Amino acid sequence: MDDVAGDLPHGTRGYQVLAAVVHDAPPTQAALAARLGIDRTVMTYLIDAFEGCGLVERRQDPADRRARRIVATDHGRGVLEAVDARVRQAEAELLGGLAEGERAALRALLERAADAVAHDEDRCAVVARATAPAAG
Amino acid sequence: MDDVAGDLPHGTRGYQVLAAVVHDAPPTQAALAARLGIDRTVMTYLIDAFEGCGLVERRQDPADRRARRIVATDHGRGVLEAVDARVRQAEAELLGGLAEGERAALRALLERAADAVAHDEDRCAVVARATAPAAG
DNA sequence: GGAGATCGTCTGTGGAGCAGACGATATCAA
DNA sequence: TTGATATCGTCTGCTCCACAGACGATCTCC
8 A cells, every 4th residue: 555655745644634734624633633643743744745746735725814715736636546546556556356246245244344343433444454464 | 552551662563572571481682672673682681571560570580590580560460451452442432333243244244354465474463453443 | 302483571762742841933912 | 902822833852763884702614
């Protein structure tokens, strides 16, 4: 997983941040940190790195001059798409020993197990984590 | 996972070390480090901690006076058993949403996927990692 | 007997994250 | 309006952790 997200600043965590920035309405640094369980002081230099690579921009929140809205650049969106593609490919390789029907069955079982356990947690995250670890 | 192994020094990694010490013929620190992918300088203070808790002992290797054989104490074996029990319980909770047949099916699918991917890696480790992550 | 490798330990260094403080700003009560 | 308090993002200092390198003791091989 870290291999796949390797050229992103801060590896897997950077991938999560970039994905959150692209898919959500432009979030505040604090909101981003809370959502991903990252300390706000860490988020500062994490966004620094992303901004330095031209993947995201900090914009003044017009309604709150303390806050910064993090928005993805076109480049950032492109990079996320590329990494997403590699994640899908890695998953395919990981499940290469299984037929398509078996993959679906595995996914269904994992999702059901995750549902039963993690009602308060983002289910996609759980399934992604449970699917990914052996990728190294 | 780290919750379950929490009272062991160094959490999950400590659990792996203790399990290796208990189940293998008394390993050398270097062998232990190589087997678990841990730096030898780290292994030093890791074993320090375990020895301080009375979980393991360092013994002179009669055939090589540079080396130390790490052997589990009775206390160490007892603690490992207790932690093992909690791991099994956590796994049961994790898979609580699945019927027994489904659990077996999930395990079989994961093992096949792991087999196809990790010929050079310890299969148990792969399955354990793929099974455990959502436990937190 | 000597050169080189290996074992476990110690020291120094660097990365990473957290607590706390800070200035700027928002919010709310008086 | 004014003042107290909370929040936002940043900066500084600290701690924890792992690794590189060096070390003495010991083994192995020529």
